[in-house]
Amino acid sequence: MKPPYIITEKIVALVASISEKIGEINATHLYKPATELRKKNRIKTIQSSLEIEGNTLTEEQITALLENKRVLAPQKDILEVQNAIKVYEQLNTFNPFQLKDLEKAHAILMNGLIDNAGKLRTTNVGIVKGSKVEHISPSGTMVNGLMKELFEYLKKDKDLILIKSCVFHYEFEFIHPFLDGNGRMGRLWQTLILMQQYPVFEYLPVESLIKKKQSDYYNKLSESDKKGNSTPFIEFMLEIISASLDEHLQSQSVTLHTEDRIRLFAAKIGKNKFSRKDYLQSFKNISAPTASRDLKWAVEQDFLTKFGNLRLTEYLFK
Incomplete structure (x- = not known):
């Protein structure tokens, strides 16, 4: 009831x-x-x-x-x-x-x-x-x-x-x-x-x-x-x-830095592979070069595994 x-x-x-x-x-x-x-x-x-x-x-x-x-x-x-x-x-x-x-x-x-x-x-x-x-x-x-x-x-x-x-x-x-x-x-x-x-x-x-x-x-x-x-x-x-x-x-401060964006995206995407384009769709106020720098940093920090090259590049959180 x-x-x-x-x-x-x-x-x-x-x-x-x-x-x-x-x-x-x-x-x-x-x-x-x-x-x-x-x-x-x-x-x-x-x-x-x-x-x-x-x-x-x-x-x-x-x-x-x-x-x-x-x-x-x-x-x-x-x-x-x-x-x-x-x-x-x-x-x-x-x-x-x-x-x-x-x-x-x-x-x-x-x-x-x-x-x-x-x-x-x-x-x-x-x-x-x-x-x-x-x-x-x-x-x-x-x-x-x-x-x-x-x-x-x-x-x-x-x-x-x-x-x-x-x-x-x-x-x-x-x-x-x-x-x-x-x-x-x-x-x-x-x-x-x-x-x-x-x-x-x-x-x-x-x-x-x-x-x-x-x-x-x-x-x-x-x-x-x-x-x-x-x-x-x-x-x-x-x-x-x-x-x-x-x-x-x-x-809350709305200024997000590289680490903040990576952390938020990790919580959102989970264990699914994604591209730079997918990442950009979540952060519409950043440029493509900034997205590339974010992802490069995450790979260097050993947060991400990178697959493929150029337009075919995909990533996966560890």
Whole structure:
């Protein structure tokens, strides 16, 4: 069954704006940031997502953990970060359309933190904020069936993946399929869904903007609960995604050097043979001699194997 939501004018406008920004990012080759920025954004993502759940570690402490340095902090907080680092390192190994992969990711994320990591709950739970019951989750006996329905929607519905990722995020939090770790899993899985169509989301720290608007995030989840549909949450998350893309466009330099172009093209072409013409089609703002210099440099650096001569020359990344 399709989850309830309405495609509003605001959603349509946000999707159009996001699509334009992604187009600009792709055209200027900003979809895969340089190594140092990827690392920085990944740390920001982990720190923000865990801070929303009460973790106390700073970006500096997470950096230290990544470098295998000793950190003075509560053991539980350190373990949460170590688990999050592991799951984000394996992000590309998970299929976002498979429930078993979601369970596998949760098992890594919550390893040593709860007894039933990676297992859907079978008991009843409610979410309490202070002395107030904020949300009554569906009965434990319904969880498995509801999650299977949600994955069917994700796989088969014709709506845009931008919208489906937001719907999945909301429905996942509503179902609350695990005893703990649902917030960080919902945010992780939305990223994974978006990555399938838009590689830029792998290193886009959307969570840092959610953290800044944490009360709005919870308010929109609550508003969607009360309305019985995810429309308010979809609008909120699309605004967050749009703002994240704005930040990315503003912070990135669009000046690409030889090594940047070779790295980007390697990620795009994979293990397929290609010609200078193929390379030029990816970088329309460079001349043929510049393309030749790039490819010559990559051969000299032992990144590329060269076959043939003159017009028949082809290349293959090692």
